[in-house]
Amino acid sequence: MHVIATAGHVDHGKSALVRALTGIEPDRWDEERRRGLTIDLGYAWTTLPSGDRVAFVDVPGHQRFIGNMLAGVGPTSAVLFVVAADEGWRQQSQEHLAAVDALGIRHGLLVVTRSDLADPEPALLDARDRFAATSLGEVDAVAVSARTGEGMPALTDALERLVTGLPAPEQAGRLRLWVDRSFSIRGSGTVVTGTLATGSIAVGDELQVGDQRVRVRGLESLGEPRDRVLPVARVAVNLRGVAASEIARGDLLLTPDAWRMASVLDVRVGGRSAGDLPTHLSLHAGTAAVPVHVRPLAEDTVRLTLSTPLPLVAGDRLILRDPGAQQIVGGALVLDADPPELRRRGAAARRGAELESATGVPDxxxxxxxxxxxxxxxxxxxxxxxxxxxxxxxxxxxxxxxxxxxxxxxxxxxxxxxxxxxxxxxxxxxxxxxxxxxxxxxxxxxxxxxxxxxxxxxxxxxxxxxxxxAAMGAAERGLQELEGRLRHSPFAAPEQPDLAAAGIGPREVAAAVRAGRLLRLPDGVLLAPDAPARAMRVLAGLTQPFTLSEARQALDTTRRVAVPLLEHLDGRGWTRRVDGTHRVVVR
Structure with a gap:
C-alpha cells in the first residue's frame, strides 16, 4: 500500500477529487458535508490498474485548521497538491507548500482541478514555478475536472508513476505510529488510527502508549481485518488496556523500551536565519504539536527545548510554526536528539560550530x-x-x-x-x-x-x-610471627593483647586481610587463610553428625573460635546443620 496526503487551499476540490478517485466520501463529519469543507482528516482508498493500493489522507485547507493539516501530512512521504484552475494560487496553497517543503517531501503530484471552469494552464505554470524552489522540485502535473471526469485517466496514470518511485519502507524496524484519531466502538473498545510508516504491527503485540503497556486486540486496514500490517499503510488498531479518553491525536504507539523520549533537540533550520526566529514556537512532528523554546547556536542551527518529550531521532524532519503570527517559519532537521548541556560561556557558539558538518545521519x-x-x-x-x-x-x-x-x-x-x-x-x-x-x-x-x-x-x-x-612497616615482623604460630596451631586465634604486643593494630589487620595474609571471621577472630580447609579435613574424620563441643575438641580450639568458624563453613556450604545441635560434613 502507498499513503498520499492531499494539500491545497480550502474549497479547491481536494475532497471531490479523492471521492472521484476512490468512490469513498472522505469527509466524516456532518458539519463538513453541510459546510462543504474539510475540517478534520478524512481517509479513502483505491486500487490502481497495476494492482497497487493507494490510501489518501484528505487534509483540511482552511487556515483555521492548519494544525489538522500538518497532522495529516506529517507521517506521509508523498503529496497530491491541488490548485483550482478558476482561483489559482491562494494563501493556504502557500502555507501548505511551506509545510511540504519543511518536511522535505520529495515525491508529489500537481493536480489542477475544475478545468471545466477555467483554462488550467496559468495555474499549472504558476504552481510549477513555485514547486521548483522547494523539496518537491519538478513533479508530474495533470489538469482534471472531478465533475465531468475530464483528465481522470491521465491522473490515474500519473499516480501509477508516482507510487512506482516511492522509496521502500523499513519493515523490520521498531514501531512508531503517530495517532491521528481515537474513538470507542461498542463491543470492541478503544480504536486508534494512523499512518504506519516504519516497522510492523500484529494482533497480540504488546505496545507502549506513554507510560502504559497495551495489547493489540485487532487490526484493520483499508476496511479489512488483518492479522499483521506492514508499512506503508493506513491502519486502525483495536487496543486492550487503555480507554479512548486516555489517548488522543499526537500520542504514539511504540515498540516498548525501544525509543528515547527527547526533551532537547539540536536541529538545522530552513526558511529563516536562526537569529531571526521567535523565542517561542510550536513544533509539529508526526501528528503531535508541542510548544518549544528556541535558542540559536549558529546561523542555521538552534537548540529546541520541548514542553513535552517526544520519541525523535536524528534525521527526523519537523515543522516550526509561529502560532501568534499563524504561519510556518520553516522546517527543521534533527541533528542530535541527545545533545550535550551548554554550561559555560561560549558553549552555544562552540556547539554550533560542531554541528556544521552534521547531516542528520548519526555516526x-x-x-x-x-x-x-x-x-x-x-x-x-x-x-x-x-x-x-x-x-x-x-x-x-x-x-x-x-x-x-x-x-x-x-x-x-x-x-x-x-x-x-x-x-x-x-x-x-x-x-x-x-x-x-x-x-x-x-x-x-x-x-x-x-x-x-x-x-x-x-x-x-x-x-x-x-x-x-600492603607494606606493613614496623608491624611486618609481628605479622610474620603470627603467621608462623597459625601454621603450627591453625585454630589458636590471637587475642587482642597478643596483637597489641606484636604491634598489629586495626589498620594493619585490615591491610593483612586485604592482602590475603589473614582471614577475618565475625567477632574479631583472625585465622590463616587456609584454616577452613584444614578444619574440614579434621571434621570429616568425626562420626557424623557431630556437635559443636565435639568439633571444638577435635580442632583443639575455644568456643570463641569454633562458633564463627563453623558458621563460616555453613555459609560456604561445606557443612550443614541437621538439627539444633548437630552438623554434618557435606560430601
Whole structure:
C-alpha cells in the first residue's frame, strides 16, 4: 500500500477529487458535508490498474485548521497538491507548500482541478514555478475536472508513476505510529488510527502508549481485518488496556523500551536565519504539536527545548510554526536528539560550530567519542547504528567505548593508584567503586578493560599496582610471627593483647586481610587463610553428625573460635546443620 496526503487551499476540490478517485466520501463529519469543507482528516482508498493500493489522507485547507493539516501530512512521504484552475494560487496553497517543503517531501503530484471552469494552464505554470524552489522540485502535473471526469485517466496514470518511485519502507524496524484519531466502538473498545510508516504491527503485540503497556486486540486496514500490517499503510488498531479518553491525536504507539523520549533537540533550520526566529514556537512532528523554546547556536542551527518529550531521532524532519503570527517559519532537521548541556560561556557558539558538518545521519564513532562510552541499548533508542568498522570504537559487553576515552581513563586510574600507594602504604589499592569514580568510568562493567589497558591488577575486588601489596612497616615482623604460630596451631586465634604486643593494630589487620595474609571471621577472630580447609579435613574424620563441643575438641580450639568458624563453613556450604545441635560434613 502507498499513503498520499492531499494539500491545497480550502474549497479547491481536494475532497471531490479523492471521492472521484476512490468512490469513498472522505469527509466524516456532518458539519463538513453541510459546510462543504474539510475540517478534520478524512481517509479513502483505491486500487490502481497495476494492482497497487493507494490510501489518501484528505487534509483540511482552511487556515483555521492548519494544525489538522500538518497532522495529516506529517507521517506521509508523498503529496497530491491541488490548485483550482478558476482561483489559482491562494494563501493556504502557500502555507501548505511551506509545510511540504519543511518536511522535505520529495515525491508529489500537481493536480489542477475544475478545468471545466477555467483554462488550467496559468495555474499549472504558476504552481510549477513555485514547486521548483522547494523539496518537491519538478513533479508530474495533470489538469482534471472531478465533475465531468475530464483528465481522470491521465491522473490515474500519473499516480501509477508516482507510487512506482516511492522509496521502500523499513519493515523490520521498531514501531512508531503517530495517532491521528481515537474513538470507542461498542463491543470492541478503544480504536486508534494512523499512518504506519516504519516497522510492523500484529494482533497480540504488546505496545507502549506513554507510560502504559497495551495489547493489540485487532487490526484493520483499508476496511479489512488483518492479522499483521506492514508499512506503508493506513491502519486502525483495536487496543486492550487503555480507554479512548486516555489517548488522543499526537500520542504514539511504540515498540516498548525501544525509543528515547527527547526533551532537547539540536536541529538545522530552513526558511529563516536562526537569529531571526521567535523565542517561542510550536513544533509539529508526526501528528503531535508541542510548544518549544528556541535558542540559536549558529546561523542555521538552534537548540529546541520541548514542553513535552517526544520519541525523535536524528534525521527526523519537523515543522516550526509561529502560532501568534499563524504561519510556518520553516522546517527543521534533527541533528542530535541527545545533545550535550551548554554550561559555560561560549558553549552555544562552540556547539554550533560542531554541528556544521552534521547531516542528520548519526555516526556511532562520533557519538561514542563525544560521550566516551555509550550503551548499545541507548544507541539503538537514538537510532544510531551499533556496528562500526572503526578501530577507535571498542566493544565492551553492553557498551561501545571510545579508544581515546579508554586511554584517558587508564592514565587517570594509574595516577590515582600510584598516589594511593604513596600516601597509604597500608592501603596501596583502591576499591572497584573508588577506582571507577577516580578515573571517571561510567560503569563498573568497564573497569576490567580500563585496568588491563593501564597495566594494573584487579584482585580481591581492588585495583593494585603490579606486584605491590600492603607494606606493613614496623608491624611486618609481628605479622610474620603470627603467621608462623597459625601454621603450627591453625585454630589458636590471637587475642587482642597478643596483637597489641606484636604491634598489629586495626589498620594493619585490615591491610593483612586485604592482602590475603589473614582471614577475618565475625567477632574479631583472625585465622590463616587456609584454616577452613584444614578444619574440614579434621571434621570429616568425626562420626557424623557431630556437635559443636565435639568439633571444638577435635580442632583443639575455644568456643570463641569454633562458633564463627563453623558458621563460616555453613555459609560456604561445606557443612550443614541437621538439627539444633548437630552438623554434618557435606560430601
Amino acid at each position: 556511532l564513532q562520533r557519538e561514542v567519542e563525544r560521550r566516551g562510552a555509550m550503551l548499545v541499548a541507548d544507541a539503538a533508542a537514538l537510532g544510531i547504528p551499533n556496528e562500526s568498522d572503526d578501530a577507535k570504537v571498542v566493544r565492551c559487553g553492553a557498551w561501545r567505548v571510545s579508544g581515546s576515552a579508554l586511554q584517558r581513563w587508564a592514565e587517570s586510574l594509574t595516577r590515582c593508584v600510584q598516589q594511593q600507594a604513596a600516601d597509604e602504604p597500608l592501603e596501596p589499592s583502591l576499591t572497584i567503586e573508588a577506582a571507577r569514580l577516580a578515573a571517571g568510568v561510567p560503569d563498573r562493567a568497564l573497569l576490567p578493560e580500563v585496568v588491563e589497558r593501564a597495566g594494573l591488577e584487579l584482585d580481591q575486588g581492588r585495583v593494585w599496582l603490579p606486584g605491590v601489596r
